[in-house]
Amino acid sequence: MMKKLLLFLAILGFILIGIIGFAYYKINDSLFLQDYGLVVNKHTTPEDIFTELKNKDIINSKLLPTYLARAKQVNQFKEGFYYFPKGTSTNAFINTLRAGRQSPVKLTFNNTRTLFEFAGKISRQIKPDSLELLNHLTNDSVANSYGFDKNNFIGMFLPNTYEMYYTATPKEFTDRMNKEYLRFWNTQRKKKAEELGYTQKQISIVASIVDEETNKSDEKSRIAGVYLNRLERNIPLQADPTLKFAVGDFTIKRLLNKHMEVDSPYNTYKYSGLPPGPIRQPSISAIDAVLNAENHNYIYFCAKADFSGYHVFSKTLSEHNRNARAYHRALNKRGIR
Incomplete structure (x- = not known):
């Protein structure tokens, strides 16, 4: 009887060991x-x-x-x-x-014109909702704490891909973006801005206009040179993107006289100098294009009539008017009003 019991217990033990081993596996x-x-x-x-x-x-x-x-x-x-x-x-x-061993999320943003739009983009990538982020981003004291104001705060956020924890608070998010901004503006870039005679924020404003003018990276430094020439000679920028920003409609294909009458500090047809802030988040490539702007005598540029996305540059108004007429004829031919 004892032998049978011992045999049973041995078999049971092997079964239990097998179950435990299988469960562990x-x-x-x-x-x-x-x-x-x-x-x-x-x-x-x-x-x-x-x-x-x-x-x-x-x-x-x-x-x-x-x-x-x-x-x-x-x-x-x-x-x-x-x-x-x-x-x-x-x-x-x-x-x-x-x-709670989180993995960082890859947070990406670009091509953003307003803080309202920005809050929406970020809320889809980290925990805070768009309203919570917007309230933080549009709080004047928040912008001031980083050395910005409500008009130029959007320039602190450099379009890129960053790693961040999903549970980051709005303040943790802006703290991180400020750290990235300060890291970007290294000694070399600061020196170039100083040599041009502009602050970092002013460089960002010009860069935002350059970004809106072209998506051709090989043309950005030339366009930047045009705007720096105009500023140096106290010629109004007359930048179409700033006028579209003032009107609040970037879908406009043709700017008319009625648009140019809009009373806004962003209307660079009406007011000389730079607008109060960037008209979008300036890209890193555009900022570097301004810091390394082409040295030339061009004062004007106009979209090419072949709709290639490139521009034709000119030194005189008469030459520019010829280029503009060619472009407008191309618009008419395509029925673009």
């Missing part, structure tokens, strides 16, 4: 079938997460994560963005979420 075996980025918000439950993963066929076990979370007494995961590469185990998955 399973929880440390590959769970994720592909790379996946997961966003966990304040009210997201473990069940919500497991359901999302199951429905998208991201994991190869529909029950194990739930059982393991219960075994570890996990009722709530920490907020954040978590990246799980293909092959991540169930154990690593649960432990990462429980410990």
Whole structure:
């Protein structure tokens, strides 16, 4: 009888060891079938997460994560963005979420004209919503704390791709952007701005106009040279993009006399000098184009009549008028009003 009991216990022991070994293998075996980025918000439950993963066929076990979370007494995961590469185990998955070991998100922005538009773009990439971000970005004291005002604050945000945690607050976001701005304006760039006789903010204003004038990188420094020539000679910039900004409509194909009568400090047909602030976030390439502007005698430029996106440059008004007439004929031919 004793031998049978010992045999039974031995068999049971082997079975238990096998079960434990299998369970250990399973929880440390590959769970994720592909790379996946997961966003966990304040009210997201473990069940919500497991359901999302199951429905998208991201994991190869529909029950194990739930059982393991219960075994570890996990009722709530920490907020954040978590990246799980293909092959991540169930154990690593649960432990990462429980410990709140976030992965940084890649935050990207460009081609942004207003803080309102900017808040919307950023809110789609980190936790704060657009209203929370907008309230922060349009708060004068916030802009002032970084040495900006409401008109030029948008110039602090240099278009690029940055790594940041999903849970970043609006202040943490602007603190980081200010750090990037200060890093960008190194000694060499500051020296070039000083040699040109302009502040960093003024350079950014010119760069924003250059960005709106062309998307041809090989033409930016030449256009920058035109605007610097005009400023040096006290000639109104007469920059079409600033007028479109003043009117509030960048879809305008043809600017008319009625547009040029708009009373706005951004109307550079009506007012000399630079407008109060950038008309968009100036790109890094445009800022560098202004700092390294071509040295030439051009005062005017006009879009080429071939609609290539390039411009034709001129030194005299009569020459410019000929170029402008050619472009307007091309517009008429295409029926663009």
